[in-house]
Amino acid sequence: MTIVREILATSATRIVAAIVLGFVIGSLFIFFSAEDFIDGVAAGDAGLAIAGGLGAIVDGYSALFRGSVVNLRAEGLVDMMKPITETIRFAGPLIAAGLGISLGFRVGLFNIGGNGQMMFGILWGTFVSTRMDLPFGLHLLVAVLATILGSAMLGAFVGYLKARTGAHEVILTIMLNYISIYLFTWFIRTPGLLKDPESGGTPRAPAPAETAQLPALFPETYSLHAGVFLVALAVWFYWWLMERSTIGYRFRMVGFNPHAARSAGINVERTYVAALFASAALVGVGAAHQSLGLTTGFTQTIHAGIGFDGITVALLGGGNAIGILFAGLLFGAFKAGGPQMQVIGVSPEVLAIVQGAIVLFIAAPPLIRAIFRLPAVSSTPSLDRLRRRVLREEETK
Amino acid sequence: MKLELRGMSKRFGAVVANDDISLTVNPGEILGLLGENGAGKSTLMNLLYGLYQADSGDILLDDEVVSFKGPGDAMAAGIGMVHQHFMLIPVFSVAENVILGHEPTGAFGALDLDSARALVRDISERFGFNVDPDSLVEDLPVGVQQRVEIIKALARNAEVLVLDEPTAVLTPQETDELMDIMRQLASEGTSIVFITHKLREVKDVCDRIVVIRSGRVVESTSPETSLDQLASLMVGREVDLSVDKTPARPGEVVLSVSDLTVIDERNQKVLDGVSFEVRSGEILAIAGVQGNGQTELAQAVLGLLESAEGVIALAGVDITRDRVRQVLDKGVGFIPEDRKRDGLVAEFTIAENFMLNGYHQAPWAQGISIDLDARAKRSDELIASYDVRTPSAETLVKNLSGGNQQKVVVARELSRDLTILVAAQPTRGVDVGSIEFIHEQIIATRDRGIPVIIVSSELDEVYALADRIAVMYRGKIVDVVGPETPREQLGQLMAGVSQGAQESVS
Numbered sequence: 001m002t003i004v005r006e007i008l009a010t011s012a013t014r015i016v017a018a019i020v021l022g023f024v025i026g027s028l029f030i031f032f033s034a035e036d037f038i039d040g041v042a043a044g045d046a047g048l049a050i051a052g053g054l055g056a057i058v059d060g061y062s063a064l065f066r067g068s069v070v071n072l073r074a075e076g077l078v079d080m081m082k083p084i085t086e087t088i089r090f091a092g093p094l095i096a097a098g099l100g101i102s103l104g105f106r107v108g109l110f111n112i113g114g115n116g117q118m119m120f121g122i123l124w125g126t127f128v129s130t131r132m133d134l135p136f137g138l139h140l141l142v143a144v145l146a147t148i149l150g151s152a153m154l155g156a157f158v159g160y161l162k163a164r165t166g167a168h169e170v171i172l173t174i175m176l177n178y179i180s181i182y183l184f185t186w187f188i189r190t191p192g193l194l195k196d197p198e199s200g201g202t203p204r205a206p207a208p209a210e211t212a213q214l215p216a217l218f219p220e221t222y223s224l225h226a227g228v229f230l231v232a233l234a235v236w237f238y239w240w241l242m243e244r245s246t247i248g249y250r251f252r253m254v255g256f257n258p259h260a261a262r263s264a265g266i267n268v269e270r271t272y273v274a275a276l277f278a279s280a281a282l283v284g285v286g287a288a289h290q291s292l293g294l295t296t297g298f299t300q301t302i303h304a305g306i307g308f309d310g311i312t313v314a315l316l317g318g319g320n321a322i323g324i325l326f327a328g329l330l331f332g333a334f335k336a337g338g339p340q341m342q343v344i345g346v347s348p349e350v351l352a353i354v355q356g357a358i359v360l361f362i363a364a365p366p367l368i369r370a371i372f373r374l375p376a377v378s379s380t381p382s383l384d385r386l387r388r389r390v391l392r393e394e395e396t397k
Numbered sequence: 398m399k400l401e402l403r404g405m406s407k408r409f410g411a412v413v414a415n416d417d418i419s420l421t422v423n424p425g426e427i428l429g430l431l432g433e434n435g436a437g438k439s440t441l442m443n444l445l446y447g448l449y450q451a452d453s454g455d456i457l458l459d460d461e462v463v464s465f466k467g468p469g470d471a472m473a474a475g476i477g478m479v480h481q482h483f484m485l486i487p488v489f490s491v492a493e494n495v496i497l498g499h500e501p502t503g504a505f506g507a508l509d510l511d512s513a514r515a516l517v518r519d520i521s522e523r524f525g526f527n528v529d530p531d532s533l534v535e536d537l538p539v540g541v542q543q544r545v546e547i548i549k550a551l552a553r554n555a556e557v558l559v560l561d562e563p564t565a566v567l568t569p570q571e572t573d574e575l576m577d578i579m580r581q582l583a584s585e586g587t588s589i590v591f592i593t594h595k596l597r598e599v600k601d602v603c604d605r606i607v608v609i610r611s612g613r614v615v616e617s618t619s620p621e622t623s624l625d626q627l628a629s630l631m632v633g634r635e636v637d638l639s640v641d642k643t644p645a646r647p648g649e650v651v652l653s654v655s656d657l658t659v660i661d662e663r664n665q666k667v668l669d670g671v672s673f674e675v676r677s678g679e680i681l682a683i684a685g686v687q688g689n690g691q692t693e694l695a696q697a698v699l700g701l702l703e704s705a706e707g708v709i710a711l712a713g714v715d716i717t718r719d720r721v722r723q724v725l726d727k728g729v730g731f732i733p734e735d736r737k738r739d740g741l742v743a744e745f746t747i748a749e750n751f752m753l754n755g756y757h758q759a760p761w762a763q764g765i766s767i768d769l770d771a772r773a774k775r776s777d778e779l780i781a782s783y784d785v786r787t788p789s790a791e792t793l794v795k796n797l798s799g800g801n802q803q804k805v806v807v808a809r810e811l812s813r814d815l816t817i818l819v820a821a822q823p824t825r826g827v828d829v830g831s832i833e834f835i836h837e838q839i840i841a842t843r844d845r846g847i848p849v850i851i852v853s854s855e856l857d858e859v860y861a862l863a864d865r866i867a868v869m870y871r872g873k874i875v876d877v878v879g880p881e882t883p884r885e886q887l888g889q890l891m892a893g894v895s896q897g898a899q900e901s902v903s
Contacts, residue, residue: 244769246762253753256742262701263731263739264754265722 004105005255006366008319015316015323018361019330023061026354030060030346060346067340068333078221083336085222089293091332092231093286097310098317098324099238100282104169106242106319107275108255113158113173114307116180117280118287121151122302123184125291126194129208139211143292144230148284154180155280159273169276177307185300196297204297214293227289234285239321241278251275283307312359331355398459398475398556399423400445400588405454407440414440416612418454422557422588427579429599429620430592432609433631433828434799438592441609442559446478447471458557477550481562483542487535491545492517494534495552520548524581540571547578558582559590564598569686569856569888576602594829596627597857632829640836643844645864647676651848652698652817657707659693659872667693669872671707675817675848680839682851682863683874686891690872691852692734695821698850699731700724712816725754728816732806732823734852740806743795747787748776750794751809783808784834800831807835811842818842821852836861856884 010018031037036052066073068087074080097114104111111117125147134142158172187194189203196206207213214226242248254261254271262268286306291298313331317324334355338348400422407415415437422428432438443449445456447465455462458474465471468478485494492513501509517530526544534542543563550558560579564572579589579602593599599606600620608616608630616630628636652675659668668690675681683691697705700721709717716724725731733739741750752761752772760771776790785804787797794802803824810818820839824832839862843849853859859866860880867877868890876890 244767246756246765246767249749249752249756249767253742253745253756256744257738259738260740260742260753262721263699263733264756265720265725267720267722 007315007363010362018358021361022354022358025357026350027057029350029353030057059344060341063340063344064337067337085224086336087333089224090335091328092227092289093306094309094313094331095328096231096234096286097283097306098313098328100279101310102314102319104279106255107251110170111279113176114283114310115303116177117151117154117283118303119184120154120180121147121284121287122291124150126205129212130206136211143212144288147288148281151284151287152277152281156273156277159276163269163272181300204299207296208292225293227293230285235321235325400557401457403455406452413612418614420607424588425583425586426604427583427589429603429606431599431606436609437612472553475556477555478559479546483546485534490531492530495549516552520551540567557588561592596624640861642840645679647679650674651677653710655708659702659705667872671874673867677846677848679864680843680849680862682859682866684859684866685869687854689869691869695819695852698819728814730810730815730818732810732820734821736806741794746791748772748790750805751776779808799826800828803827815847818849
């Protein structure tokens, strides 16, 4: 966990540098894989090859921009703005999951069970949204709460097992991912449970009842739905909980120093349970965004790996609400812009490389120091002494 | 070998760590280098050992200027250093540790352990170290491990030996033994630099004393200088080492512990039928060499040890089975012996550390929301009244000096509504100025009628504070004696020599 904590403490400048470097690495891949570059090499024309490669970089990244921010080629302002709304829609669950994972990090817990927690929440939420008959508004509220609480319960269960048996949460959450995802699969494959009777040979869950759908904010124009408000609320809640409430204070205390927490009268085990409950509940917000925004049926792939992506969002976001918001938007933009890149013939897989490179650049320095047991730059003994000296000197003034 | 440092200066940015320091150590001489934490002693020794390069100044060995690019050069020139934290590999034997880095080899590069053993045995016999070359380092007591460090230096023919705060980890007996070894080495011609901030020790063993403050040599003096004078030189102002204290006026029993037994996970009895009482208005010191059950005693009172058997009663109420939260709410103040581990969250600000065990109530919080304004106000009050030297309450605790960190703990605990204070090693790793302040605060607490238990392995502290002294040895209280008991007798009790005084154990 000390490594994770160090990664979370990466400075904003370094994060920006990592993002820029990530795009540079991505450019290299676009450059060398561009058809015009390969053709140029084959023809033995260096100028053509280089021009082709550079052209592909420009085309690729402008396609990404077109697909995720503003499409200047579209007709009319409404269509021009569509890409940014797509980015926001894709970013929603990533941000929620990022908040959840990040909360765990700050209590010293590695929750990599986001996918499983999402599916467990969706299981409950789908029962409410397809099997219950409630008026609009109330139905939606109950479905959202069922999804969030469903996810949270699985998180709390991990916390309970950890507190009770001392099992490590990484193992528990990884294994529960499988259990939870296949449990959902079983539910949608078994007629009479959650299987959509019309789905036949390709079993899936039915779409949520109309009264339980997160309503579209701009019907017919954009696919953005009310889930965005849930996520905004989650961002605010995360900030308030961690920075302003006594519960978050207790979480951070246990995360930094469980021994001191114990001496301060805190039940560390119970705090783990509470923290994993809260962590998974935030992941559950992403699950609600993902499943209740649908108007069609869906399968177990609905989690879309968001629980794992949330880890990278949390690391990139540096553990604070605003950072996670922007990190989620960046990765949401990749998801929204990828198809546009494919249209012009640049592999959208490049974006996965960019994403990976960014995280690597942020995570690598602390990781390398940890592997080779080098002291952290910020805390060599002599620097520590120096810092203490400077402080003392300030005191005496 | 004669070591001379001439005009050594070292600055880090704007900070002058060493400013024109000159000193000489003659062969067979023990030089005490006395100074508070952060005075520049370690920087100076790192310059000598080649870990830093001096900005100006020269190092002379036998009147010849030398320069070291790293510890390897320094060792080759005959300088040996024993660090405060041992550089030993616990799973290796003594002989293996001693030869580490310059292993003697036989045919085909096979390790020649026999000659290593012989080497250890030689040195050990010559200086009376009594170290078995084949025992594993992890099985040895701390004092013997330190001797292995010294053997390591001697095995490389060190003629100048630097000991950096060597007694910090030793018991009083081990300290005495170390001093004998130092005298023995000196008599064989080794020059010794003894770095410490403990006044009594430099007086005992050194031939000359150099006092360093804020990176400068403030005085070169003889061991005849009085303790108060040495302390004043070190701190830079008048220091009165004796604590002003009126006789105790004990009132009714506040805490009574009877037949307390704790068995740890290795099935050892770490506390074995401990019984004692503390009355209001008195300070009971629990003396003893580290690791004889004092830590567990303090933890058991706080409710940290669930396996505690026996009865702990606070003001007549049994609190043996209480959780820590309940014990704290009943007014038990606790200063843990390891403040960084148990007393503070280093990454938290001072204000956040003030609210560590009262975070859920006023003035720190309203409902479940932290009351930032009230916290800032209360923190500033505490910083002022407990003399915490810091730019602001929002400074991270890890950036404070040891003394100021401890004052944060003391402020937090003493500012609560207390029925009793349990303070374990309250001044460990704390500068002289802060020690004075913390001792005054503890006595003021007693004078407010609050009973105090001090757990300390420093005899000076025990004598400065105690109204009664309970001595622990191997999980038992061997005797409870008065503060007028002579040092030798107390030292014997700490070593487990009971003087037929068992019946006075209350």
